[in-house]
Amino acid sequence: MTEQRFDRRLIAPMLVGSILNPINSSMLAVALIPIGAAFGVPPSQTAWLVTGLYLATAVGQPVMGRLVDLFGPRPLYLIATSLVGVAGLLGALAPSLGVLIASRVLLGFGTSAAYPAAMSLIRTEADWTGMETPAAILSSLSIANQVIAVIGPTLGGLLIGLGGWHLIFTINVPLSLICVVLGSLWLPRTARSRTGGGLDYAGIVLFAATLVSLMLFLMRPALSRWWLLVLAVLVGVAFVIAQLRVVAPFIDLRVLGGNRPLIMTYTRQVLAYVGAYSFLYGFTQWLEEARGLNASKAGLLLLPLSLAAVVVTAITGRRAAVRGKLVAGGAFLLLAAAAQLFVDARTPIWILAVVGVIAGVPQGLNNLANQTALYKQADPARIGSSAGLLRTCVYVGALISAAANAHFFQHGATTAGLHEMAIFLLVVAGLLALVTLLQLPD
Template sequence: MTGPSIRLARLRARLQESRKPGDDGGFNRRLLAPMVLGSVLNPINSSMIAVALVPVGTAFGAPPAETAWLVTALYLATAIGQPVIGRLVDGYGPRRLYLAGTALVGLSGLVGALAPSFGLLVVARVLLGIGTSAAYPAAMHLTRSEAERTGRSSPTGVLTALAVANQTVAVVGPTLGGLLIGLGGWRTIFVINVPLSLACLVLGAARLPVAPPRRKSGDRLDHAGIGLFAVLLLAAMLFVMKPSSALWYLPVLAVLAGVGFALRETRARSPFIDLRALARNRPLLATYLRQVLGYTATYAFLYGYTQWLEEGRGLSAATAGLALLPLSLSALAVSSLTGRNPAVRGKLVIGAAVQTAACAALLLAGSASPLTLLVAVGVLAGVPQGLIGLANQTALYHQADPAAIASAAGLLRTFMYLGAMAASAANAAFFPHGATTGGLHHLALFMLGGAALIFLLTLSDRSLGRMGRATTTGAAEGN
């Protein structure tokens, strides 16, 4: 190197060292609006439907067992669609998948608004799940691309914005859904997706960069691997949601599809999910496991505790909702206050510890418990919700292969919904004849075991301690 070149390299090094961890200066802020708006389409539709199940059932004469498919259909479509579309984002770039996905959201809104039958309404929810699967992988891909462009390896402000936005709309979703239903009936929660879709299309077309495809000539999309993955996930999730000896064929089908998927992916030239690379990336596998455990506890608490407040404690639905409001507020506050701190291990350790305390507090709850105790339990439970999901998202950003960040992010969402399905199965197991106090205590012990596992996984993962200190981009930490 010549003298000027050496001086230039040293100047760049000093500039890099002077950047504070989590400083996102230089990130193209024009990307934030389409990224955030697109990523909230899924959680807002997941939460709004909660207040529409009863009026939809009344309109079509459908019992609760059937209206539950409006929730299940979205979960299944999203759990399968996120990694599939993430793989496409990695290969073709985020812009075209983002635009196609958000256009599908608008189409699903029209189908739902005009649906003459309950079956077509379920189809609308499937389309909605597939359409909303594009924005989050696209956002993670754009975040990684911007980090490479600006030389910042820890864009924690952007990651925090995504996490807080998703938590916020999940909180306000039921309220917004109730307001829309009050104004125009249950079909309005489908209609609202049309203007949201149009806003995403306009912002995406105007602001998302046009990038050349990353796929190499000769690479082919692994249709067989995607199909086997879909069968595996569909069969497993259907059985977990409603375990029954009469459905014995579902776990058998899941095992067969899993074996076929493993054989296919280890032999494919361009696999849908590179299982060999994933097996070597133990920190990323640990992150996926923490995601399942964390969201199993999150959804088990939301579903189980809410049901117990109404049935076991005797609160009205409105009072139970107010009792849970501090939970959502504490989760949002914790995410907002800690989000820009790039450290991951501390968030996970504290989250697991507070989750343990919340589970222990549930063991004290009873039919005569004062409302102050019930609110305090909710506040405690909100802390791990605000820490664990955000920490896992940050960990994945550093651990995943940069060239496959979108598909890795899609899998993270898949594991989140696996946690939701596991929570639903746990609530059914512990509340077989209603939400009793004894069932709540058993559910608390179940959640306590998950918190202990998160704690142990965090302590054993040494790579977590290095996150936030790296000054170079492009390398995946923890590999």
């Protein structure tokens, strides 16, 4: 069997579904300042628009991944992508910041099924056709997400210029319809592989409670709120104990305990996306507020960043090797953090574009390398759950970056705050380099 036997009809619904989350993430980057102005709130409060989506996806990805393993990709894909359209309408009509945050939470759950569904389909098709590592298909998913990183901020800026920030929510309606149509036409009605067990409801609740209590503290850390941190630790310990005792746990920590390479892949993914999202949201808000660019211009200035990520992914995507990508990705993240220390409100636009290009390179390398590593390291019977957990690591990284933005920009997206963010990113990049050197996959 050869890779040519892969059912190419599956690629369209997989790609369109997988971009729902990144397009909603990247468009929001240029909308935070206009939304804050519309509701009269500072960046520390609009950061909850980021946090709400990623709290939902951090929980939703492994839940959807487990459901995909249980029931197959088709029903979960169709239900979840339909929910995206509902969330888009709610956000477009939101009368308050609270309702807008609720729509982002709904978007988070709605965008959680497509990626584990895609990984499950790739796994079953690879087994069916005799492929080993379908590098071309995996890189197509990664490139699709990077292309949306190109389109997202620019599209968001154009939509805001045409009709205000409401349009970045309205666009989810046609995207949802496209996914439902493509999924109905081409996703297989019967999964080719299933796994036993059920849902661990207690584990889901404890995991969600741990994340929510931790984020409530990190978004506004203070000694008077120490109890939130203690609560997060206690609930987290209860979660670990419960997972070790349950036959079919929400997150199989026993499997992780025996798979050190997979643990390191998840750790790298968290650190890589702390860096990626801290730059995406922090640098963009600074461009609009301190550098004085409007949303459309800020979106255009992010094009070099995203184009660099796409080009790097396209060049390296067909090679399944992981080691070199991880080393280069860590090095460029360090360089991007250092470069951010030297920009201010008077820095020429072309230099800011160069900084963006430097920051785009690790985004193209790290995501693809970790995705390929997971495909090799995960248990094939739980590939949907493992892929969902990899995406959960992305969103944990995004949550940490949202907390960092709320802290460093609590009085506005100032140059001083941007430089503090750069120091934070240097620490993150250093940790990523350390973790990479401790365990380099083949």
